[in-house]
Amino acid sequence: MNVFEKWRRLQPQRGEGLPFKLNFDWNKGKPPSPRGEGTGVGRAPFAALLLLFALPFAYLLLLSLAMQWRFPLLLPEGLSLEHWQLAWRIGGLADSLGLSAVCAAVVALSSTALGFRMAHAIAAHHRRRLLVAIAYLPYAFSPVIYAFCLQFFFLKTNLAGTLAGVLLGQFLLVFPFSVILFVNHWTPRLRNMEALVYTLGGSAGAAWRRVLLPVSRPALLNGLFQTFLLAWFEYGLTTVLGQGRVPTLPVRVYQYIGEANPYFAALGSTLLIWPPLLLLWLNYRYQNRTHAAFADR
Amino acid sequence: MRKRLPTIFLLLTLLPLAAGLAYALAYSLGLAGALQAGLTTQHWQAVLGSPAVWFSLVLSLLVALVVVVLSAALALTTVLVFHRELGSNPLRFGAYWPLALPPIVAAFWGFQLLGNSGLLARLAAATGCISGPQDFVPLINDPWQIGITAVLTMATFPFFTVVLHQFYRSEQLPRLLELARSLGATGQQCHWRVTAPVLLQKLRPLMVLYGVFLFGAYEVPLLLGSQSARMISILIAQKFRRFDLQDLPQAYAITLLYAAVVLAVLLVFRPGRQMNGSV
Incomplete structure (x- = not known):
């Protein structure tokens, strides 16, 4: 058994966490054997499917660059950066982009850090199943309805319509997801490794610094990535608790749609979808490199 | 502490x-x-x-159910057909692209695709099927929630596909299929008696969870729903506002x-x- 195989065995065993494991573990498993995997239909239909998946990304970019795109033309009449320059100058898109990035980064960092630590405590708790079930409640609730439930308290504490209020609201939404994500990471094996540090005279700090955090780095990066996406995409809760005064990128996109300005809406959408795609790609590369490093040992 | x-x-x-x-x-x-x-x-x-409240609740449940079933069926078909490509094709990264689409953008994309002057209508006009936007069948803001269902399905099924493919490998399905074949199962039997039950059983919890999310979906119904038939989150938001x-x-x-x-x-x-x- 190589090191990579050992690492895989440290992965979740118990069943209270997310009912799926989307850890972008791109290279797990061997290439399929022709006999064992049945019949594939070839590359061309698969490429056609991928083109369908890529269509919104290309279309929205094209629409944002279009000078005019009237019915029934299949392609824009011309391309220019006019909308980009205009939106950047007067539309406040740069501010919204920065605001969204800051919000998502703060929420992702705080919820990942606290969720990771909390999941460690919950995984060893005698009421683990109940606590994990509770984590599902806010996560399963529609964010916009959750925000309406919280609105009164945010108004009373003067948090409604402020950046701090939006950050807190998003954290309350993303943090339970982070706990659910990490609770299965704390397997008995990992806990035994921690116990071994204590047996050998190490302190709690040393256990975290020297063993738990290094071993958990891929899981932490994955958690950071997924929580960032959740906060980056958030619209319903932000619009209720922000009361229109915290114009993150999704709020701005909806505003442009409401103003019947498809070019600016497409521009905002492009800004909203391309950074996550870049992150997805970086995650892909990271997993590839990690896999290669493990395979080389 | x-x-x-x-x-x-x-x-x-x-x-x-x-x-x-x-x-x-x-x-x-x-x-x-x-x-x-x-x-x-x-x-x-x-x-x-209030009949409107019960209608909204039932409508939301139905939309969630239809989207989950359609997405699961599409994802299962995709994995059955493209399992080899999803596992080893150099382009397989493309299967993950739809995960980068937030609901608000999916809704806007649905509007641009299905609207009566959208991409499909333009294609219909280019092929001579319609003479103007007014001839295009209404797919958004329609009483049958076709637009909402289509867009939510388009957003959900790629995610189900990625997860099902991970299950395909984690459940060692190639080995199970080899065993089934050695016991005399045909290709169809392998699909419907081995692969589909194993994958759908694994997917079931996620289907339930996604059904709950879709029941409270907000952004897509907000943009593509009709005023007369509102999903529950829209009804609640309108009452609050x-x-x-x-x-x-x-x-x-x-x-x-x-x-x-x-x-x-x-x-x-x-x-x-x-x-x-x-x-």
Whole structure:
């Protein structure tokens, strides 16, 4: 058994966490054997499917660059950066982009850090199943309805319509997801490794610094990535608790749609979808490199 | 500190939700808020007797059910047909692209694709099927929720595909299929008696959880839904945002109805406990 195989065995065993494991573990498993995997239909239909998946990304970019795109033309009449320059100058898109990035980064960092630590405590708790079930409640609730439930308290504490209020609201939404994500990471094996540090005279700090955090780095990066996406995409809760005064990128996109300005809406959408795609790609590369490093040992 | 962590966890997860729902209950019973006039059930009677509320609840449940079933069927078909490509094709990264689409953008994309001057209408005009936007069949803001269902399915099925393909490998399906074939199973039998049951059984908890999410979907119905047939989150949001304060107690009552449905589904199906296929 190589090191990579050992690492895989440290992965979740118990069943209270997310009912799926989307850890972008791109290279797990061997290439399929022709006999064992049945019949594939070839590359061309698969490429056609991928083109369908890529269509919104290309279309929205094209629409944002279009000078005019009237019915029934299949392609824009011309391309220019006019909308980009205009939106950047007067539309406040740069501010919204920065605001969204800051919000998502703060929420992702705080919820990942606290969720990771909390999941460690919950995984060893005698009421683990109940606590994990509770984590599902806010996560399963529609964010916009959750925000309406919280609105009164945010108004009373003067948090409604402020950046701090939006950050807190998003954290309350993303943090339970982070706990659910990490609770299965704390397997008995990992806990035994921690116990071994204590047996050998190490302190709690040393256990975290020297063993738990290094071993958990891929899981932490994955958690950071997924929580960032959740906060980056958030619209319903932000619009209720922000009361229109915290114009993150999704709020701005909806505003442009409401103003019947498809070019600016497409521009905002492009800004909203391309950074996550870049992150997805970086995650892909990271997993590839990690896999290669493990395979080389 | 370590002993206090579960308490902090409850403070951050259960307390806000419980406080919000308790306030909603008090408001809907006339015990809180600007309009409080003592205990009354009139708002609940109005909500429970309103056909629009029940219609919204049933509509939301139906849309969620149809989207989940369609997405699961599409994802299963995709994995059955493209399992080899999803595992080894250099382009397989493309299968993950739709995960980068937030709901608000998916809704806008749906509007641009399905609208009567959208991409499909332009294609129909280019092929001579229609002469103008007015001839194109209404696919958005329609009473049958075709646009909402289509866009939610387009957003959900790629995610199901990625997860099903991970299950395909984690459940060692190639080995199971080899065993089935060595016992005399045909290709079709392998698909429908081995692959589909194993994958769908694994996917079931996620289907339930996604069904709950879709039941409360907001952005897509907000942009693509009709005014006459509203999904539950839109109905609640409209009640909260009206200028008439008399609507607020009803808005809170409908919120509690929504919460009851979500809690019931989570309690009955317990999606978090079924990861290994055991119910």
